[in-house]
Amino acid sequence: xxxxxxxxxxxxxxxxPAMIGLDPRLERLPAPFRDRAAGDSQAAADALIDYHRALLxxxxxxxxxxxxxxxxxxxxxxxxxxxxxxAVEAAxxxxxxxxxxxxxxxxxxxxxxxxxxxxxxxxxGFPASDALTVNPYLGEDACEPFLxxxxxxxxxxxxxxxxxxxxxxxxxxxxxxxxxxxxxxxVAAWGAERRDASGWSPVGAVVGATRPDELAHFRARMPHAPxxxxxxxxxxxxADGLAAAFDAHGHGAVVNASRSILYAHEREDLQHLADWQxxxxxxxxxxxxALRAVALGT
Amino acid sequence: xxxxxxxxxxxxxxxxPAMIGLDPRLERLPAPFRDRAAGDSQAAADALIDYHRALLxxxxxxxxxxxxxxxxxxxxxxxxxxxxxxAVEAAxxxxxxxxxxxxxxxxxxxxxxxxxxxxxxxxxGFPASDALTVNPYLGEDACEPFLxxxxxxxxxxxxxxxxxxxxxxxxxxxxxxxxxxxxxxxVAAWGAERRDASGWSPVGAVVGATRPDELAHFRARMPHAPxxxxxxxxxxxxADGLAAAFDAHGHGAVVNASRSILYAHEREDLQHLADWQxxxxxxxxxxxxALRAVALGT
Numbered sequence: 001x002x003x004x005x006x007x008x009x010x011x012x013x014x015x016x017p018a019m020i021g022l023d024p025r026l027e028r029l030p031a032p033f034r035d036r037a038a039g040d041s042q043a044a045a046d047a048l049i050d051y052h053r054a055l056l057x058x059x060x061x062x063x064x065x066x067x068x069x070x071x072x073x074x075x076x077x078x079x080x081x082x083x084x085x086x087a088v089e090a091a092x093x094x095x096x097x098x099x100x101x102x103x104x105x106x107x108x109x110x111x112x113x114x115x116x117x118x119x120x121x122x123x124x125g126f127p128a129s130d131a132l133t134v135n136p137y138l139g140e141d142a143c144e145p146f147l148x149x150x151x152x153x154x155x156x157x158x159x160x161x162x163x164x165x166x167x168x169x170x171x172x173x174x175x176x177x178x179x180x181x182x183x184x185x186x187v188a189a190w191g192a193e194r195r196d197a198s199g200w201s202p203v204g205a206v207v208g209a210t211r212p213d214e215l216a217h218f219r220a221r222m223p224h225a226p227x228x229x230x231x232x233x234x235x236x237x238x239a240d241g242l243a244a245a246f247d248a249h250g251h252g253a254v255v256n257a258s259r260s261i262l263y264a265h266e267r268e269d270l271q272h273l274a275d276w277q278x279x280x281x282x283x284x285x286x287x288x289x290a291l292r293a294v295a296l297g298t
Numbered sequence: 299x300x301x302x303x304x305x306x307x308x309x310x311x312x313x314x315p316a317m318i319g320l321d322p323r324l325e326r327l328p329a330p331f332r333d334r335a336a337g338d339s340q341a342a343a344d345a346l347i348d349y350h351r352a353l354l355x356x357x358x359x360x361x362x363x364x365x366x367x368x369x370x371x372x373x374x375x376x377x378x379x380x381x382x383x384x385a386v387e388a389a390x391x392x393x394x395x396x397x398x399x400x401x402x403x404x405x406x407x408x409x410x411x412x413x414x415x416x417x418x419x420x421x422x423g424f425p426a427s428d429a430l431t432v433n434p435y436l437g438e439d440a441c442e443p444f445l446x447x448x449x450x451x452x453x454x455x456x457x458x459x460x461x462x463x464x465x466x467x468x469x470x471x472x473x474x475x476x477x478x479x480x481x482x483x484x485v486a487a488w489g490a491e492r493r494d495a496s497g498w499s500p501v502g503a504v505v506g507a508t509r510p511d512e513l514a515h516f517r518a519r520m521p522h523a524p525x526x527x528x529x530x531x532x533x534x535x536x537a538d539g540l541a542a543a544f545d546a547h548g549h550g551a552v553v554n555a556s557r558s559i560l561y562a563h564e565r566e567d568l569q570h571l572a573d574w575q576x577x578x579x580x581x582x583x584x585x586x587x588a589l590r591a592v593a594l595g596t
Contacts, residue, residue: 168437171437179473
């Protein structure tokens with residue numbers, strides 16, 4: 001089954017377009033893990049392994065997809081890569097889809113080595129994810145090895161089109177049309193050749209739109225691309241701004257949250273719940289409720 | 299001492315602006331290492347560790363700087379990260395400068411985690427390199443944590459401005475002025491605040507110019523930035539095209555070669571030399587001679 005079909009099927013099964021970002025900051029882990037992580041890199045990586053297994057027990061039944069952020073594992077060196085591999089495997093044991101957020105981009109055989117690392121199940125060094133985030137700066141031929149490897153693996157890509165940082169426009173808005181539109185058109189073109197029976201493409205896009213009209217613009221420009229939304233304002237009524245990303249079936253996008261879920265154990269209003277897992281579960285369920293209202297109108 | 303001063307001092311000491319790229323392809327290692335690398339990821343990583351130690355014994359006395367290509371280590375998972383760390387440490391034992399070619403780029407605290415991983419000597423997970431390649435697509439604020447971390451560590455950056463792949467212009471030439479010029483202007487501006495006593499900045503640029511006039515254009519646009527040149531045509535008279543990158547002291551750029559050095563052991567014309575090390579040494583010395591003629595006019 002194509003990546004997009006697997007993605008929407010999983011979203012339907014869980015009734016949630018939420019994606020949980022795994023961006024572990026050691027000093028903000030729940031207490032027992034935080035204490036263990038204060039040791040050396042090996043101890044910290046071991047703590048992360050146990051933390052993510054426990055976290056995935058909470059979020060696994062509630063969401064369809066997780067997004068490990070490679071940087072927060074790489075900072076622990078080879079021990080961190082071991083913890084990252086374990087998180088991918090633990091997520092797969094919960095039948096979650098894994099979008100590896102590594103934002104890789106290089107040329108030729110180097111792009112191919114990155115693609116094999118993170119997407120190719122026959123590459124033995126590291127467990128394959130279901131999709132990878134890719135930085136397009138180096139151009140179409142530099143993205144080609146990622147596309148080819150994803151095709152062979154039945155995997156997806158999320159190409160950075162417009163990022164969510166305040167200064168995203170610095171280069172992404174350059175030119176007429178803006179660079180982000182040019183990249184979006186490439187994403188649409190790469191996807192057009194690869195659409196599955198339901199019409200969706202495995203070539204998605206990261207769209208950190210900060211206004212509803214901007215999101216609608218990119219949705220129209222890439223009508224068949226799964227969108228990865230960084231989740232601006234999904235809390236409260238602001239989630240309405242995300243509606244343009246979804247079709248009538250609630251398909252079209254996954255919305256990421258990292259800190260609001262990973263730090264839920266610190267929330268004052270949830271201290272009546274003894275376990276960090278219960279606080280985390282509440283935060284995930286709140287997010288899903290807000291997103292369902294937008295994606296499905298329910 | 300600032301990164302640029304350390305770089306030119308090392309270039310002067312070795313009499314060579316050559317940089318050796320460590321892009322290990324397992325199937326093209328010299329025979330004994332290739333045979334060992336045919337095992338599992340752990341065996342392959344162990345073979346890479348021994349190979350790079352032996353390679354650095356050859357190139358260490360001959361050049362000033364090496365550039366490990368992270369992708370070819372990452373593909374071996376956590377074992378590969380162990381081999382990458384060992385290569386950095388082995389290069390430093392030879393007093394070589396290490397430019398980590400990881401082309402990282404992300405936002406906020408994620409950029410900071412990447413910067414700490416590869417540049418911060420107080421971050422215990424991975425040995426610090428002397429400089430890191432950075433992808434600018436996400437914008438100025440996304441590059442800021444790399445700049446800040448490099449400042450604190452006395453390290454350098456090489457920002458991707460114009461890459462060397464045939465399709466580099468796909469996005470890098472977009473707009474008027476072209477995007478690559480806009481990025482070059484940012485590199486120049488970031489560097490202007492950071493110039494050392496000799497006038498050089500620690501914020502360098504990757505410039506894969508394919509024509510001498512294009513290289514001269516970027517040199518003029520970033521007059522104080524160390525340039526990392528992918529080394530088009532450094533063999534034969536074509537090295538002349540690189541002259542614009544250098545000042546009268548032979549400073550201003552380092553020129554990378556990977557395959558021409560790493561595969562020198564396969565060269566037909568060098569089979570009279572029994573050891574792969576001797577063939578490699580010849581290739582490095584040839585490169586240095588060609589580059590000295592251009593950089594120093596000698």
